[in-house]
Amino acid sequence: MTAVPDAGDTRWFISALGAAQICSWGTLFYGFPLIAEAMRTDLGWSKTELYGAATCGMLLAGLAAYPVGAAIDRGHGRYLMAAASVVAGLLLAAWSQVTSIVAFYAVLAVLGCMQAATLYEPAFAVIARRVGPLGARKGITALTLWGGFASTVFIPLIQFLIDTQGWRGALLGMAAVNAVVCGGLYFLAIDPRKDAPIRTHHPDEAAPLAGRAAVRAAMRRPAYWGLMIAWISYAAAFSSLTYHFYPLLLERGLDPSGVVMVLAVIGPAQVAGRIMIRAFASEAPVRKLGSAIVIVFPIAVIGFAYAPPQVAVIASIAAFYGAANGMVTIVRGIAVPEMVTREAYGAVNGSLVAPMNIMQALAPLAAAVIWQASGGYDAVLAVIFIGSLTLCAGFWIAAIRSRGI
Incomplete structure (x- = not known):
């Protein structure tokens, strides 16, 4: 050791x-x-x-x-x-x-x-x-x-x-x-x-859980299912938005150069959001941090749906969206040990990420089908908005039920 x-x-x-x-x-x-x-x-x-x-x-x-x-x-x-x-x-x-x-x-x-x-x-x-x-x-x-x-x-x-x-x-x-x-x-x-030494246990204590046993134990916690709902909703809503952002903004009235300017804001904003967490909220409980961040997403969707087709306005909304996106990456990384379990991080986090990744693969195609059926991105944005609300609800449930972890 x-x-x-x-x-x-x-x-x-x-x-x-x-x-x-x-x-x-x-x-x-x-x-x-x-x-x-x-x-x-x-x-x-x-x-x-x-x-x-x-x-x-x-x-x-x-x-x-x-x-x-x-x-x-x-x-x-x-x-x-x-x-x-x-x-x-x-x-x-x-x-x-x-x-x-x-x-x-x-x-x-x-x-x-x-x-x-x-x-x-x-x-x-x-x-x-x-x-x-x-x-x-x-x-x-x-x-x-x-x-x-x-x-x-x-x-x-x-x-x-x-x-x-x-x-x-x-x-x-x-x-x-x-x-x-x-x-x-x-x-x-x-x-x-x-690696850090594996936590030891006394003979009269149960050994630390691993693999499927750790995942089954995590599944008995309501916070696990709250995070599952949150991350699947996040993947569905925002992989759709990411893959369809360019044509969506064109449909909203921006020209191609304006769309490129808006998209160029998101990457730096993600980094800025992560720097903000490191500078101002490095010790904040993840349930409080995440509960505040997820509110940004439905607000951003409303902005993309109803903001006037002006580059400065939509770029400002995109900056808030990008910053929240960057912050959520950190929240996803630390949510399991702080909200669900401190055992078998890789297995438990992997069990949450698996359906999220599958949804991330399928959602852009579903958004394309909705766009084709409805003739525009209004219906797509409505579904994304519902997904953002489900993200909020799932994370808030996980936050409430994770106290004492």
């Missing part, structure tokens, strides 16, 4: 994870729309065909969330995240060679599983294992600050590679980043020998 790592070692650990997260998010998440658009132009495939593959990947990512979390609880985070990055690199290289839609779908399906093992949730679980669930707040907050720069760094970089090397060359560059940079950083940063 080893001692908890010192402050300098923890800073290196978080910084290395953060740099790897920038690369993982930048290549495995933010790069897809750019590559897909270039493929559409080159190969003549439809957007439906291209984005259908991404949906398959996200569905499998949802199914993989629990086993990934449980594996990290057992101390396999180093090999899991490093190997997943290497495999992701090989898959991106394979993607660069596809000529058939069947091969494209096969690559994107497996790549979704690698996302489940490399993005925020497994990194959160690794942090919780290193410093303990209750000590993970600062590390998770810092990690999300790093991750917030992924789009800023990689969207222009990938576009440059597409312009100079073509989409196939860009994918080869992204493959090298995953296999070498991400794989190397995860392997070097995650060392199970430096």
Whole structure:
């Protein structure tokens, strides 16, 4: 049994994870729309065909969330995240060679599983294992600050590679980043020998729960189901909004350059929101913090629905929406140990993330169906508004029922 790592070692650990997260998010998440658009132009495939593959990947990512979390609880985070990055690199290289839609779908399906093992949730679980669930707040907050720069760094970089090397060359560059940079950083940063000591128990006490037993125990707590409702609603409402933001704002009367200006506000606002939490609410109970943040979402939806089509006005609303989005990422990371249970973080959080990811994959398609059936985005915004209210209700129920945890 080893001692908890010192402050300098923890800073290196978080910084290395953060740099790897920038690369993982930048290549495995933010790069897809750019590559897909270039493929559409080159190969003549439809957007439906291209984005259908991404949906398959996200569905499998949802199914993989629990086993990934449980594996990290057992101390396999180093090999899991490093190997997943290497495999992701090989898959991106394979993607660069596809000529058939069947091969494209096969690559994107497996790549979704690698996302489940490399993005925020497994990194959160690794942090919780290193410093303990209750000590993970600062590390998770810092990690999300790093991750917030992924789009800023990689969207222009990938576009440059597409312009100079073509989409196939860009994918080869992204493959090298995953296999070498991400794989190397995860392997070097995650060392199970430096994890916080496992809580010991006396012979007359029950052993700490793990895996499915921990999830079953968590399911007996009302706060677990409140969070489940909240996160599924969040995924349904705001993945729809994210994927349809561009055409929605065009329909609202903005020109394309105005829409781009509005969208450019969201990323920096997410980082600003996380900085605000770190500066002013680093010790605030997560149930109080989250209860205040979720109110922003229905207000923002009302703003997007009824605000005049002026860039400054809608960009201001988008800034509040982006800041709340950034803050919710932190709340999601620390909600389980502070509101549900302090045992088996990876498994319990993975069980909550799995249906959230599945809903995130299906909701944009459902929004498109609603748009087509109704002839406009008014009905879509109405459904998103209902989802935002359900998010509030679910989190508030979890907050009320989690007192004493």
